[in-house]
Amino acid sequence: MDKINTKLVKIDPNNIDYEILSEAALIIQNGGTVIFPTETVYGLGADALNEDACDKIFKAKGRPSDNPLIVHITTMEELSELVDEIPQNAKILAKHFWPGPLTMILNKKDIVSYKVTAGLDTVAVRMPKNKIASELIKLSKCPIAAPSANTSGKPSPTNASHVVDDMFGKVDMIIDGGSCEIGLESSVIDITSETPTILRPGGVTKEDVEKLFGKCDYDPAIIKSDDKIIPKSPGQKYRHYSPKAEVILYKGNLYKIVNTIKNDCKKFIDAGKKVGIMATTQTKDFYNDGIIRIVGDRTNPITIASDLFNELRNFDALGVDIILAEAFDDRGIGKAIMNRLEKASSKKNELGKIKILLVCTGNTCRSTMTEGIMKSIINDKNLDIDVSSAGISAIKGDKASNNSVLVLNELGIDLSSHRAKQVTDKMLRESDLVLTMTKQHKDILLRSFKGLDDKIYTLKEFTKDNKSFDIQDPYGGNYDVYKSCSIELEIEVKKVLDILSISNTTEPCK
Ligand code: AMP
Ligand code: MG
Numbered sequence: 001m002d003k004i005n006t007k008l009v010k011i012d013p014n015n016i017d018y019e020i021l022s023e024a025a026l027i028i029q030n031g032g033t034v035i036f037p038t039e040t041v042y043g044l045g046a047d048a049l050n051e052d053a054c055d056k057i058f059k060a061k062g063r064p065s066d067n068p069l070i071v072h073i074t075t076m077e078e079l080s081e082l083v084d085e086i087p088q089n090a091k092i093l094a095k096h097f098w099p100g101p102l103t104m105i106l107n108k109k110d111i112v113s114y115k116v117t118a119g120l121d122t123v124a125v126r127m128p129k130n131k132i133a134s135e136l137i138k139l140s141k142c143p144i145a146a147p148s149a150n151t152s153g154k155p156s157p158t159n160a161s162h163v164v165d166d167m168f169g170k171v172d173m174i175i176d177g178g179s180c181e182i183g184l185e186s187s188v189i190d191i192t193s194e195t196p197t198i199l200r201p202g203g204v205t206k207e208d209v210e211k212l213f214g215k216c217d218y219d220p221a222i223i224k225s226d227d228k229i230i231p232k233s234p235g236q237k238y239r240h241y242s243p244k245a246e247v248i249l250y251k252g253n254l255y256k257i258v259n260t261i262k263n264d265c266k267k268f269i270d271a272g273k274k275v276g277i278m279a280t281t282q283t284k285d286f287y288n289d290g291i292i293r294i295v296g297d298r299t300n301p302i303t304i305a306s307d308l309f310n311e312l313r314n315f316d317a318l319g320v321d322i323i324l325a326e327a328f329d330d331r332g333i334g335k336a337i338m339n340r341l342e343k344a345s346s347k348k349n350e351l352g353k354i355k356i357l358l359v360c361t362g363n364t365c366r367s368t369m370t371e372g373i374m375k376s377i378i379n380d381k382n383l384d385i386d387v388s389s390a391g392i393s394a395i396k397g398d399k400a401s402n403n404s405v406l407v408l409n410e411l412g413i414d415l416s417s418h419r420a421k422q423v424t425d426k427m428l429r430e431s432d433l434v435l436t437m438t439k440q441h442k443d444i445l446l447r448s449f450k451g452l453d454d455k456i457y458t459l460k461e462f463t464k465d466n467k468s469f470d471i472q473d474p475y476g477g478n479y480d481v482y483k484s485c486s487i488e489l490e491i492e493v494k495k496v497l498d499i500l501s502i503s504n505t506t507e508p509c510k
Contacts, residue, residue: 354385
């Protein structure tokens with residue numbers, strides 16, 4: 001497209017310069033394009049009721065013509081002018097979430113052109129909260145169609161420098177109004193069916209909507225990554241949010257994610273690649289190689305949402321070839337974060353649960369009790385960890401010792417069905433982590449089986465107990481000996497699970 005003379009202006013959202021904003025409104029009224037901040041991401045706006053103006057949006061973005069635009073308004077009266085009728089559900093949602101990061105899909109009136117809706121009979125409408133955005137709509141005296149202000153396919157812009165990178169010379173005006181608060185695009189919710197359906201997850205979550213209506217569905221296309229399911233939201237069918245670098249996404253147990261990223265990072269660097277790691281406050285210290293950037297804090301996922309696109313663009317600015325990205329819990333706002341990361345990535349590594357093998361001598365006392373205690377906590381906390389146990393010289397089928405059964409019974413754990421197993425090469429290979437009860441067990445395994453060096457630890461070595469490496473053998477001892485052994489094991493098990501869940505206090509195990 002021909003280069004346009006772009007005017008770049010700055011507006012303080014807390015002290016709006018109305019002279020500049022009126023100039024922006026005049027551009028919109030005259031059929032031009034203005035990029036402005038919203039609380040989600042920057043929008044590329046034009047008069048929603050002017051087809052030629054809307055055409056300019058598609059051209060500037062290189063947006064496929066079958067991907068409809070969101071129309072931005074400031075009052076419910078404006079909504080009535082755009083849509084057939086406002087269903088009760090829409091009124092309730094508007095009352096709770098407008099102005100804010102919620103886009104509703106409703107049946108359109110004729111006044112809305114098929115250019116804006118990409119041929120659909122429905123229209124997407126949102127009432128933004130950002131003061132610059134809402135004042136601009138009011139001054140323009142028309143609804144403003146505004147998709148995210150990025151080149152199609154790239155991460156949405158969350159600050160003015162992102163916008164300048166993509167759009168300078170392609171629009172009439174860019175308003176720099178600082179960083180966007182939420183940092184991810186609005187939730188798109190279809191209200192035309194009886195049950196509200198989320199077509200694109202965002203700041204307003206499924207849980208938020210369920211609180212109001214009891215029920216809220218996800219469009220099947222955003223739950224399953226199956227190319228045969230056609231998304232109801234046309235935009236969801238495109239590769240999206242992609243930086244120049246290749247993004248590889250690692251899913252599963254976080255401890256496993258971190259270890260796999262560490263190994264892969266080394267391999268890619270050896271192959272001559274420049275590698276970026278998208279880490280979090282909790283995981284940053286585990287990594288030694290690559291360009292490590294923190295995308296936010298896992299205990300406060302809003303921080304991750306607001307920085308995600310910025311970090312994807314930062315990696316491009318740093319010139320990395322590959323970005324290794326950790327996955328996130330996909331509940332609440334996490335669903336929106338994962339939706340964007342899945343679309344940005346070209347490869348996904350499904351690592352699944354972490355598999356732990358506990359090893360002692362006969363597999364009737366120490367490793368058996370440890371397995372019982374660990375399984376009970378894993379079950380209570382719903383952790384993504386699998387655990388089993390075996391012995392170095394076990395007699396296959398032996399039951400757990402009487403005192404082991406007794407002391408664990410007092411913790412509500414039943415060992416009566418346990419049967420001893422002899423450790424095998426296959427068991428060791430299939431495990432991600434092998435924890436032995438003593439240093440001697442570890443040494444025997446290392447001598448007897450090859451290639452275990454990076455996954456075998458004594459239990460106390462793994463938990464960094466400075467006093468000793470060994471859990472003393474209670475075999476042949478009385479009830480008290482077993483009781484104190486089970487107390488010691490419970491303490492160690494809790495430490496292991498804390499490390500594997502990578503909590504705030506966890507230190508890297510080098
Ligand atoms: P953007 O404005 O770039 O954030 O993209 C707007 C999103 O809203 C895209 O994913 C569109 O597919 C979606 N959208 C807009 N209008 C409709 C509609 N009528 N039905 C379904 N999805 C829509
Ligand atoms: Mg977009």
